[in-house]
Amino acid sequence: MELMVPVKGGEVWADDSGDAGGAGGDNLPIVLLHPGVGVSTVWDPILPRLAARHRVIRYDVRGFGRSPAPTTSYSLVEDLRAVLDHFALERALVVGSSMGGATAISLALDCPERVAGLALFCPGVTGYTGLEVPELFAAIGRLAEAGDMDGLVALGRRTWGNAGVGDDPEGSAQLRAAIPGWFANQPHQVPDAPAFDRLGELDVPCVLALGEQDQPEAVRCNEDMAARIPGVRLVRIAGSDHYPALRAPQTVAELVLELAESVR
Secondary structure (H helix, E strand, C coil): CEEEEEECCEEEEEEECCCHHHCCCCCCCEEEECCCCCCHHHHCCCHHHHHCCCCEEEECCCCCCCCCCCCCCECHHHHHHHHHHHCCCCCEEEEEECHHHHHHHHHHHHCHHHEEEEEEECCCCCCCCCCCCHHHHHHHHHHHHCCCHHHHHHHHHHHHCCCCCCCCHHHHHHHHHHHHHHHHHCCCECCCCCCHHHHHHCCCCEEEEEECCCCHHHHHHHHHHHCCCCCCEEEEECCCCCCHHHHCHHHHHHHHHHHHHHCC
16 A cells, blocks of 8 residues: 655655555564665565565655655654554564665664664664765765766766676666655755664664675675674675665565564
């Protein structure tokens, strides 16, 4: 079921699988949070397998995919809480990729009672400075000023989509859908509180999977995060870059379902 969900000063597009496939009321719901280099369709390769056993909810962050651009200030974790409230989810398994991983962590620190477990794929985290690459941001600025969408997509593929083959239509499509959100959100998004130095406070089952072909700074960030999260299961996906759900969907689905079963 697709619908628009009200959030503070706006709305986001969301999709609720319901209890299709006989998931029933005993299985934890799963919430999927997309990366900043993609939109909620990035989960398409794994959605049927998850929805066969669980209620699955996903949504597009403001300005991304099918969600309208923001017109007022907002934070990612506040919007996530609004989505959970809308669907009456008191507790869920939260799955986050990149930007979505950072939001999942923020929720687990702010409202641990609502998070049954964290499945993090190439996650970001607020308060970590090692991801800053001045040359990359300068190149993005030049291409954006020139209105060069093809150049932005090519740069994104070189940076985050290194495992793509040929023209990599899936990765390219994700970038084209995400890039408008980068700029629409910039004046309005309020950063969530720094979380990197609080990772040791996480008290939920957690799996963190990194892509070994990801941007080197992202790999280092994920390793630094894993060193701080108590009891985390660190998984290295050899054939993946920053798009594990596209590059290794079977592995991603298995990791999510295994975690769901362990915290059932």
